[in-house]
Amino acid sequence: MAIRLSVENISKSFGARKVITDLSFTIAAPGALGIIGRNGSGKTTLLKLLCHLYRPTRGRIEMMRDDNEIKREDFFYHIKMVSPELALYQMLTGLENLRFFATVSGVEFSRPVLEETLDRVGLTGRGNDRVETYSAGMKQRLKYALSLLTSPPVLLLDEPTANLDDTGRKIAFEIMRQQREKRILVIATNEPEDLQNIEQIINLDN
Amino acid sequence: MNRSSTWITKAAAVFTKDLRCELRTRYSLTTLAMFAFTTLVVVSFSVGQGGLSPRVQAALFWIIVFFSAMSSLAGAFVKEEDTGTAQTLRLYASAPVVYAGKLLFNMLLLFLLSLLVTPLYIIFMNITQVNWAILAAVIALGVVGLAGATTIIGAIVAQAGVRGALLAVLSFPVLLPLLVLAINGTTAAFDMSGWTNAIDSIRLLAAYGVIMITASSVLFEFIWNG
Amino acid sequence: MVRTLLQFGLFLLLAAVICFSFITPAPQQQIGEASRIFYYHIPMAWVTVLAYLINLIYSIRYLKTRAVLDDWRALWSAEIGTVFCLLATLSGAIFAKVTWGVYWNWSEPRMLSIFMLLLIYGAYLSLRAALANPERKGLLSAVYAIFAFPAVPFFVFVFPRITESLHPAESVLDKNLEMQMSGPVLWIFLLSLFCFTALFFWIFSLGNRLQRLRLAVNGGA
Numbered sequence: 054m055a056i057r058l059s060v061e062n063i064s065k066s067f068g069a070r071k072v073i074t075d076l077s078f079t080i081a082a083p084g085a086l087g088i089i090g091r092n093g094s095g096k097t098t099l100l101k102l103l104c105h106l107y108r109p110t111r112g113r114i115e116m117m118r119d120d121n122e123i124k125r126e127d128f129f130y131h132i133k134m135v136s137p138e139l140a141l142y143q144m145l146t147g148l149e150n151l152r153f154f155a156t157v158s159g160v161e162f163s164r165p166v167l168e169e170t171l172d173r174v175g176l177t178g179r180g181n182d183r184v185e186t187y188s189a190g191m192k193q194r195l196k197y198a199l200s201l202l203t204s205p206p207v208l209l210l211d212e213p214t215a216n217l218d219d220t221g222r223k224i225a226f227e228i229m230r231q232q233r234e235k236r237i238l239v240i241a242t243n244e245p246e247d248l249q250n251i252e253q254i255i256n257l258d259n
Numbered sequence: 260m261n262r263s264s265t266w267i268t269k270a271a272a273v274f275t276k277d278l279r280c281e282l283r284t285r286y287s288l289t290t291l292a293m294f295a296f297t298t299l300v301v302v303s304f305s306v307g308q309g310g311l312s313p314r315v316q317a318a319l320f321w322i323i324v325f326f327s328a329m330s331s332l333a334g335a336f337v338k339e340e341d342t343g344t345a346q347t348l349r350l351y352a353s354a355p356v357v358y359a360g361k362l363l364f365n366m367l368l369l370f371l372l373s374l375l376v377t378p379l380y381i382i383f384m385n386i387t388q389v390n391w392a393i394l395a396a397v398i399a400l401g402v403v404g405l406a407g408a409t410t411i412i413g414a415i416v417a418q419a420g421v422r423g424a425l426l427a428v429l430s431f432p433v434l435l436p437l438l439v440l441a442i443n444g445t446t447a448a449f450d451m452s453g454w455t456n457a458i459d460s461i462r463l464l465a466a467y468g469v470i471m472i473t474a475s476s477v478l479f480e481f482i483w484n485g
Numbered sequence: 486m487v488r489t490l491l492q493f494g495l496f497l498l499l500a501a502v503i504c505f506s507f508i509t510p511a512p513q514q515q516i517g518e519a520s521r522i523f524y525y526h527i528p529m530a531w532v533t534v535l536a537y538l539i540n541l542i543y544s545i546r547y548l549k550t551r552a553v554l555d556d557w558r559a560l561w562s563a564e565i566g567t568v569f570c571l572l573a574t575l576s577g578a579i580f581a582k583v584t585w586g587v588y589w590n591w592s593e594p595r596m597l598s599i600f601m602l603l604l605i606y607g608a609y610l611s612l613r614a615a616l617a618n619p620e621r622k623g624l625l626s627a628v629y630a631i632f633a634f635p636a637v638p639f640f641v642f643v644f645p646r647i648t649e650s651l652h653p654a655e656s657v658l659d660k661n662l663e664m665q666m667s668g669p670v671l672w673i674f675l676l677s678l679f680c681f682t683a684l685f686f687w688i689f690s691l692g693n694r695l696q697r698l699r700l701a702v703n704g705g706a
Contacts, residue, residue, distance in 0.1 A: 133351075139343065140344045157356060433632065435604075474632055481627075
């Protein structure tokens with residue numbers, strides 16, 4: 054099941070302001086792509102375009118599985134994004150958030166599996182606390198737990214190590230390594246450290 | 260160990276998620292209850308003792324329900340947009356699932372509202388004779404239609420920057436047929452004229468609900484997926 | 486050249502409609518002179534419905550094409566429609582005052598449906614004003630237009646059935662409105678209908694041309 058994400062001549066403007074102009078690239082699994090550029094250069098916009106949260110003004114974004122295009126209604130099963138802009142439910146606990154998002158995306162997990170996932174991101178024992186009590190770094194870890202649970206063929210990371218301490222970074226790098234070696238990883242970042250072992254890089258400043 | 264979830268479990272998950280968040284803040288419920296209670300008191304205080312005709316009593320009842328509903332029915336979507344969870348939800352849940360969950364949640368809110376308002380209204384307004392079966396049928400169908408029409412408008416309003424009274428402005432023309440039918444049916448329940456006068460309104464209310472929910476579930480796809 | 490001739494022709498025809506509507510005998514004897522408003526009121530109501538139908542068509546089209554121009558056409562026809570809707574409501578109220586003695590009569594389905602249209606498209610325009618992002622504006626207002634429109638036929642067909650039981654006496658008034666549409670009355674009426682329709686399409690195409698030029702200028706810059 055070779056997944057391929059191909060982007061053909063996409064442009065995106067918000068009203069009169071052009072953010073992305075005529076961008077094309079392809080990534081095939083296993084593989085990784087880094088997106089760099091100064092603040093406001095459109096990194097997050099590009100990620101949101103890739104996962105269809107935004108619609109491109111011009112151009113096409115396709116996901117192919119063995120040369121068959123994945124239909125729009127199945128698209129979201131194949132791609133997930135972790136970003137500071139994509140929030141979790143403050144009023145729910147960590148475990149409830151995990152269970153909710155996993156269930157609506159199609160899989161129901163038993164409690165031990167959910168707790169084990171929390172252990173893997175270093176949130177042991179905090180699963181029954183509401184997310185509103187979490188620090189920024191803990192929220193980021195919880196989002197990684199969610200991406201571990203759903204293990205999407207394409208994972209988009211927006212500033213993957215922002216707000217994380219050293220152990221948090223290690224967890225993030227481990228997730229990035231696994232994703233890169235088996236599936237497709239796309240990172241938008243300004244941290245050179247995040248881009249280790251990634252050959253394909255797009256600079257949005259040019 | 261890991262089961263794949265069906266359409267129903269997904270929609271139920273959205274519904275219980277909203278219910279759980281609501282029970283922890285009680286924001287919508289208290290707003291709704293206080294709004295309904297205030298308008299109810301104002302209405303009964305000013306005109307409750309005079310012998311109003313059943314038609315006027317029915318009209319005042321639905322005006323209270325309509326404006327109370329407008330105070331918090333957009334909440335289910337507004338909260339998602341304001342806290343930034345809407346985009347996350349978009350990545351994980353499909354449009355029909357979200358629509359069904361939110362629709363159920365709004366129906367529950369309206370059902371609780373009518374449970375609160377109806378007995379208080381009948382007591383405060385000194386309504387002595389009520390055909391309960393007709394009243395229950397009209398309110399139940401009215402709640403379904405009201406939720407069916409306003410859920411999608413709530414989703415539209417949630418994306419606007421300036422919200423204010425937008426929900427009421429957008430909903431009113433769409434809800435006007437429902438209000439007329441519901442007032443007609445409720446009049447029949449208050450003046451004891453029996454089912455022959457109410458049955459037309461009840462049938463049309465049911466049709467209205469079906470039309471609104473069908474149209475919404477088709478159009479919601481566009482709102483949700485952009 | 487052809488365009489100028491057509492525009493001049495429309496001017497002449499409209500002028501003819503205005504002249505004939507006043508120099509011929511009043512179309513309805515019981516109402517008398519005031520019944521001449523009928524030559525203007527009904528075409529305006531017709532243009533209102535036509536404009537809103539065009540809004541509906543372009544709203545549906547926008548959901549498919551997502552073309553800026555389709556959104557603009559939907560908006561522009563809704564705006565023209567609202568102007569005609571206001572005029573039709575006002576002239577209708579005057580007409581009602583003369584024939585029934587009241588400016589407004591809630592049990593008259595035609596008045597109700599035009600009032601519904603005014604409410605829906607007033608709401609449509611205020612929704613557009615409240616949305617900032619142009620794409621969301623196009624999408625959400627298109628969805629609203631499609632969602633709200635079915636309320637109108639629901640009202641037109643359902644409402645009379647219910648109100649008849651309430652105000653049986655008032656439906657008698659309708660009989661006063663029946664007119665003998667024959668001879669010059671029919672011809673002037675049809676000509677007026679044609680002129681108003683042509684006027685609408687002219688205004689509509691002017692707006693579209695303007696918007697296309699605007700897009701070309703902004704796109705080239």
